[in-house]
Amino acid sequence: MSKEYRPAEFETRHYARWEQAGYFAPAGRGQPYCIVIPPPNVTGTLHMGHAFGHTIKDALTRYHRMRGFDTLWQPGTDHAGIATQMVVERLLNREGTSRQALGREKFVERVWRWKEQSGNTITAQMRRLGDSVDWSRDCFTMDPRLSGVVIEVFVRLYDDGLIYRGKRLVNWDPVLHTALSDLEVLSSEEKGKLWRLRYPLADGSDALVVATTRPETMLGDTAVAVHPDDPRYRHLIGKSVRLPLAERVIPVIADGEVDPEFGTGCVKITPGHDFNDYDVGLRHALPVLNIFDADAKLNAEVPERYRGLDRFVARERVVEDLRAAGLIAGIDDHVSMIPRGDRSGAILEPLLTDQWYVRMAPLAAEAIAAVEQGRVRFVPENWSKTYFEWMRNIKDWCISRQLWWGHRIPAWYDNHGHVYVGRDEREVRAKHRLGDEHVLHQDEDVLDTWFSSALWPFSTLGWPERTRELDRYYPTNVLVTGFDIIFFWVARMIMMGLKFTGEVPFREVYLHALVLDHEGQKMTKSKGNILDPLDLMDGVDLKTLLAKRTEGMMQPHLTSRVEQATRAEFPDGIRAFGTDALRLTFTSLATTGRDVRFDLGRIDGYHRFCNKIWNASQYVFAQLVEPEHGEDLRYTAADRWIRSRLRRCIEAVHESFKSYRLDLVTQALYEFTWYEFCDWYLELTKPVLGEGPATAAEQRATRATLVEVLGALCKLLHPLAPFVTEELWLELAAKTGAETRTVMLERFPESDDFPADAAAETEIEWLKSFVVGIRQIRSEMNLSPSKPLPVKLAGATAADRARLTSLRMYIEKLARVASIDHVADSRAVRGAASALLGELHVLVPLAGLVDVRAEIERLDKQLTRTRKDLDACRRKLDNADFVDNAPPEIVAKENARAVDLGQRIERLDLQLKRMREIQ
RNA sequence: GGGCGGUUAGCUCAGUGGUAGAGUACCGGCUUUACACGCCGGCUGUCACAGGUUCGAAUCCUGUACCGCCCACCA
Numbered sequence: 005m006s007k008e009y010r011p012a013e014f015e016t017r018h019y020a021r022w023e024q025a026g027y028f029a030p031a032g033r034g035q036p037y038c039i040v041i042p043p044p045n046v047t048g049t050l051h052m053g054h055a056f057g058h059t060i061k062d063a064l065t066r067y068h069r070m071r072g073f074d075t076l077w078q079p080g081t082d083h084a085g086i087a088t089q090m091v092v093e094r095l096l097n098r099e100g101t102s103r104q105a106l107g108r109e110k111f112v113e114r115v116w117r118w119k120e121q122s123g124n125t126i127t128a129q130m131r132r133l134g135d136s137v138d139w140s141r142d143c144f145t146m147d148p149r150l151s152g153v154v155i156e157v158f159v160r161l162y163d164d165g166l167i168y169r170g171k172r173l174v175n176w177d178p179v180l181h182t183a184l185s186d187l188e189v190l191s192s193e194e195k196g197k198l199w200r201l202r203y204p205l206a207d208g209s210d211a212l213v214v215a216t217t218r219p220e221t222m223l224g225d226t227a228v229a230v231h232p233d234d235p236r237y238r239h240l241i242g243k244s245v246r247l248p249l250a251e252r253v254i255p256v257i258a259d260g261e262v263d264p265e266f267g268t269g270c271v272k273i274t275p276g277h278d279f280n281d282y283d284v285g286l287r288h289a290l291p292v293l294n295i296f297d298a299d300a301k302l303n304a305e306v307p308e309r310y311r312g313l314d315r316f317v318a319r320e321r322v323v324e325d326l327r328a329a330g331l332i333a334g335i336d337d338h339v340s341m342i343p344r345g346d347r348s349g350a351i352l353e354p355l356l357t358d359q360w361y362v363r364m365a366p367l368a369a370e371a372i373a374a375v376e377q378g379r380v381r382f383v384p385e386n387w388s389k390t391y392f393e394w395m396r397n398i399k400d401w402c403i404s405r406q407l408w409w410g411h412r413i414p415a416w417y418d419n420h421g422h423v424y425v426g427r428d429e430r431e432v433r434a435k436h437r438l439g440d441e442h443v444l445h446q447d448e449d450v451l452d453t454w455f456s457s458a459l460w461p462f463s464t465l466g467w468p469e470r471t472r473e474l475d476r477y478y479p480t481n482v483l484v485t486g487f488d489i490i491f492f493w494v495a496r497m498i499m500m501g502l503k504f505t506g507e508v509p510f511r512e513v514y515l516h517a518l519v520l521d522h523e524g525q526k527m528t529k530s531k532g533n534i535l536d537p538l539d540l541m542d543g544v545d546l547k548t549l550l551a552k553r554t555e556g557m558m559q560p561h562l563t564s565r566v567e568q569a570t571r572a573e574f575p576d577g578i579r580a581f582g583t584d585a586l587r588l589t590f591t592s593l594a595t596t597g598r599d600v601r602f603d604l605g606r607i608d609g610y611h612r613f614c615n616k617i618w619n620a621s622q623y624v625f626a627q628l629v630e631p632e633h634g635e636d637l638r639y640t641a642a643d644r645w646i647r648s649r650l651r652r653c654i655e656a657v658h659e660s661f662k663s664y665r666l667d668l669v670t671q672a673l674y675e676f677t678w679y680e681f682c683d684w685y686l687e688l689t690k691p692v693l694g695e696g697p698a699t700a701a702e703q704r705a706t707r708a709t710l711v712e713v714l715g716a717l718c719k720l721l722h723p724l725a726p727f728v729t730e731e732l733w734l735e736l737a738a739k740t741g742a743e744t745r746t747v748m749l750e751r752f753p754e755s756d757d758f759p760a761d762a763a764a765e766t767e768i769e770w771l772k773s774f775v776v777g778i779r780q781i782r783s784e785m786n787l788s789p790s791k792p793l794p795v796k797l798a799g800a801t802a803a804d805r806a807r808l809t810s811l812r813m814y815i816e817k818l819a820r821v822a823s824i825d826h827v828a829d830s831r832a833v834r835g836a837a838s839a840l841l842g843e844l845h846v847l848v849p850l851a852g853l854v855d856v857r858a859e860i861e862r863l864d865k866q867l868t869r870t871r872k873d874l875d876a877c878r879r880k881l882d883n884a885d886f887v888d889n890a891p892p893e894i895v896a897k898e899n900a901r902a903v904d905l906g907q908r909i910e911r912l913d914l915q916l917k918r919m920r921e922i923q
Numbered sequence: 924g925g926g927c928g929g930u931u932a933g934c935u936c937a938g939u940g941g942u943a944g945a946g947u948a949c950c951g952g953c954u955u956u957a958c959a960c961g962c963c964g965g966c967u968g969u970c971a972c973a974g975g976u977u978c979g980a981a982u983c984c985u986g987u988a989c990c991g992c993c994c995a996c997c998a
Contacts, residue, residue: 007957009958215998217998261997263997267997270998271997279996281996283996340998393925393927397995488992491993491994518992522934522935592936592937593935595936597936598927598991598992599992600935600936601935603934603936603947604935605934605935605947606936609935609945609947611960612946614960615958615961616957616958616960616961618957619957619958619961620957620958622958623957624957625957626956667937668937674945674946675945682957683962687955776963780964783951783964783965786951788953789952817955873942880978884978885979886978886979889978889979891941898941898942901942
C-alpha cells in the first residue's frame with residue numbers, strides 16, 4: 005500500500021470489483037429500501053447537478069444497505085425526445101445531410117446507433133462516481149418493455165376519458181416544428197415596440213386606434229375589442245371596421261377583459277395567434293384565422309404580397325405599408341414577455357393544431373390529497389407549497405410532439421378521419437371490427453418525453469405485471485432530485501403512480517439544491533462556465549479545459565471572454581481531487597438551501613481530509629506489525645474517552661441521515677476524525693505504545709481501540725467516501741487478520757457499540773486544557789516547541805494530583821514538560837508565565853527563558869478579554885428581570901461563570917503585578 | 924401581479940432564543956519518527972437595514988433595501 009493518498013490507484017479498481025461481485029444488487033432480505041434514479045438523458049453527460057444528486061442518492065443507498073435494508077437503487081436512462089433528436093440532427097447537418105433526407109425509419113435507426121455509442125458516457129461517469137446502482141436492472145425508457153408500459157398507460161387513460169385529441173392553440177416551435185407543453189415555454193422580458201394602428205370604420209366615419217406588439221398578426225384579426233363601459237368607444241360597439249391591408253370587414257366587440265388603461269383601450273383580436281384572443285374569440289364566436297404555416301411564415305390566408313414571408317419580415321412590411329397608408333398612429337418602446345422554446349430558444353407561436361392532451365384535473369385532485377395527507381412528504385417541507393400552487397391551477401397537458409424520436413402515439417386513423425386507440429393495429433382492428441378493406445395509418449406523432457418519465461417508479465419495477473420487485477419496492481422510499489423538475493416530473497409521477505397503482509410512487513421527496521458556479525451563475529455551455537465532474541475527480545490541464553469550454557461557441561467575442569475567465573479561475577487547470585473528495589464536498593453542501601456555489605476551496609479541503617485519514621491509518625497500521633500475544637486488555641482513559649466521543653459522533657450521524665442533512669453528517673465525521681481522533685487520540689496513543697510505563701495490557705487495549713475506532717470510521721464514512729474507506733478497511737483487515745470482503749457490506753456502526761464514559765471525558769478534557777495552556781505560553785512566549793519546560797503547580801486539588809499521576813506520561817509528551825513540581829503558593833515562583841485550569845495554577849518559570857515584557861503583554865491581553873467577559877456576565881446578573889425570568893439553570897450557569905471569571909481575573913491580576921515587580 | 928428563497932469572517936458556507944462557528948485565505952512559530960495535503964499558536968465579524976416581542980434576538984414578528992428563483996394571458 006502506498007504511503008501517500010493517491011486515489012487514482014484504487015478508486016476504479018474497487019468499483020470494478022464491487023460490480024463484478026454483485027454487491028450492488030439487493031440483498032433479498034431485510035426491510036426494503038428503494039430509490040429510483042431520475043433517468044439522465046441517454047446521449048448526454050453527467051453535469052455537476054447530476055453528480056451532486058447522485059452523491060446524495062448513493063450515500064443514502066450505501067447507508068441503508070449497511071444498516072441491513074434490502075436496498076435497491078434502480079438505474080436507467082431517458083430517451084429525451086427533443087434533446088436527443090436535436091443532437092443527432094446537428095450531427096447529420098455536419099455530415100451534409102438531414103433528418104428529412106434520411107426519412108423517418110432511417111433517422112430513428114440512426115438515433116439508436118448514436119445511443120449505443122454515446123449511451124456509455126453516462127454509465128461510465130456513474131461508475132466513476134461510485135454509484136452503487138443495481139446494473140442488472142439497468143433500463144431505458146424506450147426499451148421494448150418500458151415502451152409497452154407507455155402504450156398500456158396511454159390506452160387506459162384514453163379509455164378512461166383522460167386522454168383526448170383536440171384542436172386548439174398550442175405553443176408551437178417554428179424551428180423544431182413541434183408543439184410544446186406549457187412547461188417547456190420559457191418567458192422572459194424582452195425589449196420591443198408597441199405600435200398604434202389606425203383601423204378605419206367600415207362606414208368611413210372615423211377610425212379606431214388599436215395598440216399591438218405584433219403588427220404582423222393584424223392580417224389574422226377577426227375583431228376589435230373595447231371595454232363595454234369605456235365611454236370613448238361605447239358608441240362604436242356593434243359597428244365594424246375595415247381591416248387595412250387585408251381589406252376585410254370585422255366587428256367591434258365589447259369584452260370585459262379589455263383594460264381601458266392599457267395602450268389605446270382598443271385591442272385587435274387575433275384568435276388564431278394569441279391565447280387571450282383565442283378565448284375572446286370563443287366567447288364571441290369569432291372566426292379563427294390561421295395565417296402562419298409550420299415555419300411561422302405567412303400562408304395563403306393573407307394577401308399575395310405577404311405570402312411566404314417570415315413573421316418578422318412580414319412585420320416590417322406590414323408596418324411599412326400601414327405607414328404608407330397613413331395608418332400608423334404611433335410607435336412606443338415597450339417591454340413584453342416573449343415566450344421561447346426551452347430547447348430551441350426560438351420564439352414560439354401560438355398555433356391552431358390538432359394535439360393530444362391529458363385531462364389533468366381529476367388526476368391532480370388525488371395527487372393533491374396524497375400530499376395533504378402526508379402520504380408523500382416533501383423535504384424541505386416548504387416545497388409542498390410550490391407543488392400545491394401548480395397542482396391547484398393545473399392545465400391539461402399537451403403530450404403529442406411532432407418528432408420522430410420517442411414513443412409513437414398508439415392511435416390509428418382511417419380514411420374518414422376516425423381515430424382508434426389501441427395497443428397495436430391488430431387490437432384496434434379486432435376491437436372495432438375493421439377488416440383489411442379499411443386502410444389504417446398510425447398517428448405520426450410521438451409522446452412528450454416526460455410522459456414515460458412519469459411512469460418511471462412503477463414501469464422500472466415491472467408494472468403492469470405484479471412482479472416481485474413491484475410488490476417489494478413500490479412505493480419507493482425517497483425520490484431525490486432537483487427542485488427544478490417538481491412540475492415536469494415529481495408531480496406527474498405522483499399523479500400517474502396513484503392512477504395506475506393506487507399508491508404513491510414514493511413516501512418522501514428530497515429536493516436538493518442546484519449547482520451553480522462560484523459566482524452564483526447557472527452552469528451552461530453558452531456561458532462557458534461548465535465544470536465536468538470528471539475533471540474534478542481526475543484533473544484536467546488548462547489547455548484541455550479551455551478547449552472544452554470554448555468548443556462550439558458561436559460568438560468569437562464570447563469565446564475570448566470565457567477563455568479569460570477560465571484562465572483567471574484555473575491558472576493551472578484543475579488538479580485531480582479524486583471521487584471521495586468530490587463526494588464529500590457535495591455532501592457537505594447538502595444543506596436546506598436551494599443553490600450551492602461550487603468553490604474549489606471546498607473540494608481542496610476535503611481532499612486534505614482524505615489525505616488526513618489516509619495518513620492516520622498509516623500510523624495505525626504501523627502499530628499492528630507484531631502479532632498480539634496475550635488476551636487481557638486494560639483500557640486507558642484515552643481509550644475510554646475516544647470511544648465515548650465516537651458514540652456521540654455516531655448518534656449525530658444517524659440523526660442527520662434521518663433528516664437528510666448530509667452536511668451535518670459530513671461535519672460530524674470530519675470533526676471527530678480530525679479534531680478528536682487525529683489531533684488528540686493518536687497523539688495520546690504514542691506515549692502508551694512507545695517506550696514508557698504503559699503495561700502490555702494497556703498497549704493491547706490501545707491497539708484494539710485504534711483498530712476499532714478506525715474500523716468504525718471506515719464504515720461511518722463509507723456512504724460518503726466509498727473508495728478511500730474501502731482501501732483502508734481492507735488494509736486494516738489484512739493487518740488484523742479479520743475476515744471481510746468489503747466494507748460496503750459491513751454492518752453500519754450504532755452508538756451502542758461504544759460506551760459513554762463521562763469520567764474519561766472529564767479527565768481528557770482536563771488534560772487537553774493543561775496541554776493547550778502550556779502550548780499557548782510556549783507559542784506566545786516564543787519558546788521553541790522542542791525545548792522541554794519545567795512546570796510548577798500551585799493550588800492543585802486532590803483530583804488534580806491524581807490526574808497528574810495518571811496522565812503524567814501524556815503531559816510530558818504532548819506538552820514537552822521536563823519536570824512538574826508542586827509549590828504551596830504561586831507567589832513562591834518568581835517570574836513565571838502562567839495558565840489557569842480552574843483552581844489549578846500552572847506556572848512556567850521564565851528565568852532565563854524569555855523576556856518579562858512579553859509575558860506582561862500576554863497577561864494584559866488575557867486580563868482585558870476576561871474583564872470584558874465578566875462585565876457582560878455581571879450586567880446580566882445585575883438585571884433583576886434576567887434573574888427573575890430566565891430559566892434557573894441559565895441563571896446558575898451565568899452565576900458560576902461570573903465566579904470563575906472573577907477568580908481568573910484575580911489571579912491574572914496577581915500574576916501581572918508580580919511580573920511588573922520583576923521588571 | 925402572485926409566490927418562494929437568500930443577505931453571518933476576504934471567499935464558500937454551518938448556526939434558528941442563552942458567551943458568534945467551520946473550511947479556505949491571512950499572520951507568527953515548528954524537519955515533534957502518520958500526515959508540510961502537516962503540527963502548534965494567533966488574527967478576522969455593527970450576523971443587510973429599521974422597528975417590535977423578550978430578562979435576553981444572528982435566531983421570533985413587522986417593514987425596508989438589495990440579490991436570486993418560480994408562476995401568471997395585459998395586447
